[in-house]
Structure formats: C-alpha cells, structure tokens
Amino acid sequence: MEIFTATDYAGMSRQAARLVSAQLLLKPDCVLGLATGSTPLGLYSRLIEEYKNGDLDFTEVRTVNLDEYKGLAPGNPQSYGYYMRENLFRHINIKPENTFIPNGLATDAAGECARYDALLDSLGIDLQILGLGENGHIGFNEPGEVFMPSTHLVGLTKSTLAANARYFASLDDVPVYAYTMGIGSILRAKRILLIASGPKKAAALRAALYGPVTPALPASALQLHGYVTVIADAEAMA
Numbered sequence: 001m002e003i004f005t006a007t008d009y010a011g012m013s014r015q016a017a018r019l020v021s022a023q024l025l026l027k028p029d030c031v032l033g034l035a036t037g038s039t040p041l042g043l044y045s046r047l048i049e050e051y052k053n054g055d056l057d058f059t060e061v062r063t064v065n066l067d068e069y070k071g072l073a074p075g076n077p078q079s080y081g082y083y084m085r086e087n088l089f090r091h092i093n094i095k096p097e098n099t100f101i102p103n104g105l106a107t108d109a110a111g112e113c114a115r116y117d118a119l120l121d122s123l124g125i126d127l128q129i130l131g132l133g134e135n136g137h138i139g140f141n142e143p144g145e146v147f148m149p150s151t152h153l154v155g156l157t158k159s160t161l162a163a164n165a166r167y168f169a170s171l172d173d174v175p176v177y178a179y180t181m182g183i184g185s186i187l188r189a190k191r192i193l194l195i196a197s198g199p200k201k202a203a204a205l206r207a208a209l210y211g212p213v214t215p216a217l218p219a220s221a222l223q224l225h226g227y228v229t230v231i232a233d234a235e236a237m238a
C-alpha cells in the first residue's frame, strides 16, 4: 500500500488528479470506477480543468459507479446519476453510453444486482476511486458481519443516513436503501485509489490501514489488495 499525505483538501485533490491523469495517459481506453460524495469533488474539478486545457481525452474511457440510492431516478438532483453528470460527465468529452451506474429505479433488486455484476465482469476496472465513510464504509458497503462479495441492496446505517442528510431537505428524505458494488468487486479492480479528507475520517482511516481486516470496518478489506494508493490530507491522517 502506498500512502501519501497532502497538506489539505486542495493538495489531496491535486495529487489524486495526477494519478488519474497518469492512468488515462497510459491507457486511454481504461475503465474508471467512480465514487460520489464530497471528497472527490476537488479531484473531478481538476480533471475537468485538465480536459479543458487539452491535456486529457475521455473519448474512449468507460466508467462504472460504486453505488446509487434505491428509488431515485437519474434525473433526481439527489441521485448519484445526477451528481456524476453535474460534477464531471457534462463538462468532459466522455460518451454518455460509456458511463454506468446502478439503476435506482429497478424494482427487481436481484435482477439489477446480477445485471450490474455482469457489467463489472465484462468491463474490468483499471482504477477504482474510493471515498471513505466515517463508519469505514466504501461504496455503500456498511459495517456488518461479512464482506459482501458482489453488488447488493443495502440498508444504510444511521451514521451514513446522518452524514448524507446534508444533501437532503431533512433526515427523513434520505433514501434508506442503496445498490452498491460489493467488496469483492472493488477488490477485483487492478488498482485502487482511496482519498480521504478532514478530521471526521481520521479514526476510520487509521482502522482501515492499521487495524484488523474485518467486515466491521469494510475499508480494512483494502489491506488484502496488492495495489492500493491512499491519498489523504493531514487532518484525515492525524
């Protein structure tokens, strides 16, 4: 595992963008696994900037997202489909048909999970970007008793609902279920980039990197992967 400490959020975003840019330059038709939340926003802004400067080309890139809220249409401003369009896709030259995200409106949950797993198997992720939940989740793999291998429907924990309530009118409006890639799917990515920022992530980051590998702290599974890069700011590394 490679661990880099940046001074602050901007520095973390810059370093992460360098790594993603290098991936795109080395393999222009790579498959990127993408994350949502507040942490990757700075990274996505940097990638947009580099695209606008003519330094990056997304024509052949394909993307798969980690998760989506169950019940939200891609046009819903709180959905991760909307987040990706607004914060990255519509600013770069990626083809919309090359971007994949679980279908929050799927009513057949088992069918949707199987469809997404088949897609992940056929694409193969070159670089998976991950944020980190305050409770140690990655994607929406919440703390539990087992590592979930594949895409599944998950009931979000109180900690996650509370952390995400800031994006909704009230806590009651936060969807309580989400589709998420499993830990197994994440670990099959060739390379993983974990980014974390701020003091609220420090405990989970320490446990993920230096604690026991346990489904009670899902990010600890990253210790089992051979090619993980962690870029965290000083507060998260504290």
Ligand code: PGA
Pocket: 036, 037, 038, 039, 040, 131, 132, 133, 134, 137, 138, 139
């Ligand atoms: P955040 O969320 O980037 O909004 O802090 C990260 C996560 O929950 O995975």
